[in-house]
Each structure stands twice: as structure tokens, then as C-alpha cells.
Amino acid sequence: MRLLSTRRRHPATKTIVLAMALFLMGALYAALAPTPRSSADGGMSTQVEEGKALFAVGCSSCHGLNGEGTSQGPTLMGVGSASVDFQMETGRMPAKAPGQQLPRKENQYTDAEIAAIAAYVDTLGPGVQIPEPEQYQSSELEAANGEERARLIARGGELFRTNCSACHNFQGGGGALPEGRYAPSLMGVEDKHIWEAMRTGPQQMPVFSEETLTDEDTKAIIAYLENLHGQPDSGGLSLGGFGPVGEGLWVWVLGIGGLAAVAVWITKKGVRAK
Ligand code: HEC
Ligand code: HEC
Numbered sequence: 001m002r003l004l005s006t007r008r009r010h011p012a013t014k015t016i017v018l019a020m021a022l023f024l025m026g027a028l029y030a031a032l033a034p035t036p037r038s039s040a041d042g043g044m045s046t047q048v049e050e051g052k053a054l055f056a057v058g059c060s061s062c063h064g065l066n067g068e069g070t071s072q073g074p075t076l077m078g079v080g081s082a083s084v085d086f087q088m089e090t091g092r093m094p095a096k097a098p099g100q101q102l103p104r105k106e107n108q109y110t111d112a113e114i115a116a117i118a119a120y121v122d123t124l125g126p127g128v129q130i131p132e133p134e135q136y137q138s139s140e141l142e143a144a145n146g147e148e149r150a151r152l153i154a155r156g157g158e159l160f161r162t163n164c165s166a167c168h169n170f171q172g173g174g175g176a177l178p179e180g181r182y183a184p185s186l187m188g189v190e191d192k193h194i195w196e197a198m199r200t201g202p203q204q205m206p207v208f209s210e211e212t213l214t215d216e217d218t219k220a221i222i223a224y225l226e227n228l229h230g231q232p233d234s235g236g237l238s239l240g241g242f243g244p245v246g247e248g249l250w251v252w253v254l255g256i257g258g259l260a261a262v263a264v265w266i267t268k269k270g271v272r273a274k
Contacts, residue, residue, distance in 0.1 A: 080127020
């Protein structure tokens with residue numbers, strides 16, 4: 001105490017005393033507060049408790065302390081662990097601020113932390129669960145001979161063009177949506193995340209439930225995308241991967257443009273020749 005009183009004038013003293021007082025209060029609270037009793041049904045697992053604590057720190061400001069939602073973010077009751085897994089592993093969540101579109105970014109959490117938060121969100125209400133590899137990886141594909149493999153990929157391509165290309169473009173290259181939003185490129189997206197995106201429908205994307213696309217369908221689509229993006233570019237200009245529309249457009253612009261240029265050149269020459 002002598003030390004403190006002789007240095008009372010020192011600007012740091014106040015801060016140190018305050019920190020000591022806070023520490024003391026914290027220690028007292030920890031010693032005296034009743035240990036939280038676990039709920040009647042035998043208590044939450046440690047993983048869920050861990051998830052709840054992480055959620056309180058990183059997510060509750062927008063999603064509410066119990067995932068009930070706030071003006072800054074929707075309720076997470078019943079979204080399920082698959083949605084949390086997708087949103088966190090692709091770095092979309094935690095969002096920095098609610099914006100036009102919350103893009104992919106570097107994920108700052110460990111796998112164990114994400115699993116804990118996902119397990120906690122699962123306790124809020126029944127939702128889509130994180131898939132097992134059998135649900136999205138077609139083991140038949142590796143085993144299949146060339147012909148079967150080609151058939152699965154072709155089916156996936158058909159399903160993709162029917163259900164996805166309106167937003168993600170024919171080759172999954174992504175595209176613009178109204179109101180400044182966009183569907184991202186699907187190049188290099190992990191198989192599990194493709195499955196989770198289909199089943200949970202992030203942001204503007206519709207949910208494709210099992211009634212719309214069975215797990216077999218999702219496997220075909222994933223196989224199609226894998227095959228498409230595993231392929232080296234076949235050379236030449238990719239023209240944005242818009243398929244026949246893009247190529248037709250370029251032929252139109254260059255072809256007609258070229259003809260017009262030639263026509264102008266000829267008339268000029270003709271005028272000069274006079
Ligand atoms: C700055 C606010 C903010 C923070 C912090 C935040 N979120 Fe979100 N979250 C949002 C908003 C806004 C949406 C809705 C995005 C949309 O659909 O346009 C959302 C959507 C989600 C969804 C998708 C819900 C669905 O319907 O499928 C999940 C899951 C989610 N957040 C989990 C989390 C988790 C887990 C954390 C903490 C690690 C977190 N969020 C932190 C704002 C936030
Ligand atoms: C109505 C437009 C729309 C349709 C149809 C649609 N999506 Fe999406 N998709 C989006 C949007 C918008 C996002 C971005 C969501 C976000 O940022 O949270 C997205 C995101 C994704 C992602 C995440 C990519 C990433 O960068 O992490 C995948 C994977 C995906 N979609 C696959 C599909 C598949 C497969 C289909 C068809 C079965 C499909 N989408 C149909 C609009 C659509």
C-alpha cells in the first residue's frame with residue numbers, strides 16, 4: 001500500500017487500482033456465485049456448453065443470447081448444424097456488419113469450435129444436420145467405369161441446368177442478381193459446402209429439400225461440378241463461360257462490326273477514287 005500511496009499521482013495508478021478491484025470482484029464472484037446447475041435432463045454436454053459460450057461472445061450481438069434473433073440478424077432456431085457449418089466454414093459468419101451480401105472470407109475459428117457452436121444451435125430446434133460423407137460423395141463414382149461415370153455426370157449437368165444455372169451460370173461461374181446481389185462462382189467450393197448450400201439455402205438462394213433433390217441428385221450435381229472444374233480450360237477465350245450466348249454475341253459484335261468497318265473503308269476509298 002505504501003507503494004501505491006507514494007505513487008498516487010502517477011497516471012497509471014488509477015488504472016492499476018481499478019484493474020485490481022475488478023480482479024478481486026471477479027474472484028469473489030467466482031468463489032461465491034452458485035455453480036450453474038445443469039438442466040433437468042441430465043445437463044448439456046460439455047461440447048454444447050462450450051458452443052453456447054462461444055456463441056455468446058461471437059454471435060449473440062446479432063442473433064440474440066439464445067439465438068432468438070435481433071434486428072441485426074435472424075433467429076437461428078431450427079436452422080440446424082449444417083447451416084452453421086456452412087456459414088462459419090466459408091467465413092460468412094460471424095458477419096462484420098449486416099450488409100448487402102455477406103461474402104466468403106477467412107474463417108477464424110477452429111474445427112472444434114465450429115462443431116461446438118453447431119451442436120449448440122442444434123439444441124435450439126430441429127434442423128438440417130451436418131452431412132456424413134456418404135450423403136454427398138458418390139463412392140460409386142470412383143468405382144464406376146467410364147460409361148457409368150459419364151452418365152452420372154451428365155445427369156448432374158441436367159439437374160444443374162434446371163435448378164442452378166439461372167443464378168450460377170451454365171458453368172457455375174456465378175452471376176449478378178437484382179439489387180446488387182450476386183450468386184458466387186462455384187469453382188473450388190468443397191463438396192460438403194455444396195451439399196449444405198443446397199439444403200440450407202443461404203441468403204437469396206432457395207432451399208432444395210430432399211423432396212426437390214434427393215441425396216442421389218445432390219451427388220450427381222456435385223459430381224458434375226467436380227468434373228467441370230477439374231477440367232483444364234479447353235483453351236481459347238473462356239468468354240465468361242456464358243456458353244452459346246456469349247460466343248454468339250462475340251461473333252455478332254466482331255462479325256457485324258468487321259463488316260461495317262470494311263463497308264466504311266470501301267466507301268471512303270470509292271470517294272477518294274473519284
Ligand atoms: C454483425 C451481425 C452478425 C454476427 C456477429 C453474426 N451473424 Fe449470423 N447472420 C447475420 C445476418 C444479417 C444473417 C442473415 C443473412 C441473410 O440471409 O442475408 C445471418 C445468418 C446466419 C445464419 C444462416 C441462417 C439461416 O437461415 O440458415 C447462420 C447459421 C448464422 N448467421 C450463424 C452465425 C454464427 C454461428 C455466428 C457467430 C459465430 C454469427 N452468425 C454471427 C448477422 C450476424
Ligand atoms: C435464386 C438464385 C439461386 C439459385 C437458383 C441457386 N443459387 Fe446457389 N447461391 C445463390 C446465392 C445468392 C448464393 C450466395 C449466398 C451467400 O453469399 O450467402 C449462393 C451460394 C451458393 C453456394 C456457396 C458458394 C460459396 O462461395 O460458398 C453453393 C455451393 C451454391 N450456391 C450451389 C447451388 C446449387 C448446386 C444450386 C442448384 C441446385 C443453386 N446454388 C441454386 C443463388 C442461387
